[in-house]
Amino acid sequence: MAIKDMPREELLLPGNAACPGCPASVALRVILKALGENTVLTIPACCTAVIQSLYPKTSFKIPVLNMAFETAAVSASGIKAGLRMQGKDDVNVVAWAGDGGTYDIGLQALSGALERGTDFIYICYNNEMYSNTGVQRSGATPYGASTTTSWSGKTEHRKDLMGIVRAHNIPYAATACVAYPEDLYNKVKKAMSMRGPKFIEILAPCPPGWHFDMSKTIEVGRNAVQAGAWALYEVENGKTTFNGPSKAILEKKVPLKPIEDWIRDQGRFKQLFKPKRDEARIAELQAQMERDWDKYRRIVAGECAEL
């Protein structure tokens, strides 16, 4: 689906309270174009709760149920059950949460809903930190990145959330990035065509949190994917397929780039370069990226071997 062919109607209205260059609002526009009006969103505490605007106004043209920070997935279970009992089983029930609400505080509820087989789409927009509360570290924050609870750079790598989600054996799980809206749109459409739990994680480069210029959201996202710091793939009934630039990296048609290409322009990594280059930490980030890709290749190879 080319951008020009996507529905024109905006279900996230202009004049909302997002920061300029906000990746969450870009992603919301795209996913709502795919989902259409027959959709219910449930949103936990996160930037989007603010983007939505203050009572008594709203920037959404679909119904939204705001819920507590850790309850996105289970709220979807409740909404789905309530609608189904009223014969409204055709409504798309979507939980939209940040990485904090997904990787950390909401992980238990997410696991529960995936295991129970709730028929919904869970979308995590991952800006790799708690933006709403002022850029604290999350389980998704990469190694070396500075946050307000990891001032000199995080000392641990981010957790493999997709690995955790995969282990629930759900029909569909995918990664996406705001810089690839067509890919995101198609993934939402595919998720909508399936029953059961579907999971999509979107990399969402956040200008104030990552410290880059607000005009560069898409560029930073594109660099992440092209450098190999973020992979685009989908797992459909256990079968993994890499998409876009990530496919060429997986197949080694394109080499992994130095991680520096991606991190250099983000203020959150400046302690890796100033006052002097921190070779050890840059090398560790590079090594982790390579370990990730080795793992992806083993996963894909393992699936082929099983066939």
Next chain:
Amino acid sequence: METIINTANGIAAKAVQMARPKVVAAYPITPQTVVVEAIAKHVETGELDAEFICVESEHSAMAATIAASATGVRTFTATSSHGLLLMHEMVHWAALARLPVVMVNVNRTVGPGWNIWADNNDSMSQRDTGWMQVHCASNQEVFDSIIQAYKLAEDGRVQLPIMVNYDGFILSHTSMPVDIPSQAEIDAFLPERVPCWSIDPKNPVSHGNLVPPEYYMEHRASMQNAHMAAKELFPKLANEWKEKFGIYHGGLIEDYKLDGAEYVIVTLGTLGAEAKVSVDELRKAGHKVGLARIRMFRPFPAEEILRIAKGRKSLVVIDRNISPGYEGVTFTETKSVLYGNSNVPVYGYIAGLGGRDVTYKHIIDIAMEAVNGKASPDVTKWWGLKENEVIS
């Protein structure tokens, strides 16, 4: 009317089945487990046309119940003690979202050390969440209260969640005969829920967004008004039930032998059932003692407390809970009503914490302290304490 014999847990499940909720989400915890098991079975066998969401925690049980209720359907959940405490954030949420969720809470002590027996500290700690709270003293009252709870909660003037409490094991695991109206009679008393609002793609509204200070207080004030409306409605529902089915447990408070009583025992839950035996014995011995059993704890029946206090020599409040650093919660509440309105002395006793047995004899001894002028006002007294085992 059919008479069945079952435990309060079994009776609660039966009441829920007859109230026909569309979504039930619950997580097991002793002594509530049987309620969850029985409802899961009713759903599996088709006796209850509902979706049972088998959640992974009580926090999620309440969240799922709230979300389902927001779609406009009738909902139910049940919990106890630690489960209720884990829910706490969502307990507030249900009330501020103004959703008529009905929850059974089987009163159980809070650990550590782990203790599965009855006391009220679990529900008392939810006092300020905005939930209505009813306390039961018999399995019949459990049945009747659950059905009435739905009608009260869903009333357009109320739109608040309600917690139906009963004591762990003392009621939850004790069988008693209970009179059950027919399904048609229940349906006539409790028609299908008509929601004031609901999540619906045809009406795209955001619920629960950020509320700035210039609006928040009005939400709270509206909630307070709803509680005041519930206080008027609840006794009317109790009367309607009496007219239809001939069963009555009292209104906001149950009066027991208050005529001519000089001393009044004030308590709630099964302590109130036990205290009736004490009152009977005391009356036989010529002591003018009566009982006021609080049925509805929130909204608090302040006017009723004033009514029962009028003209008495003293009130004796027995709490199966403690607000550490102060005193029994019902003791505080009772005194606050009387302040400036009455000079009747009030005596406070803490008894039965952690499920320690409180028999009618203990309650007689407590009441006799007041009768004999040995009780001291404004000081909480611990009843049945092994002083030598208390660290000072």
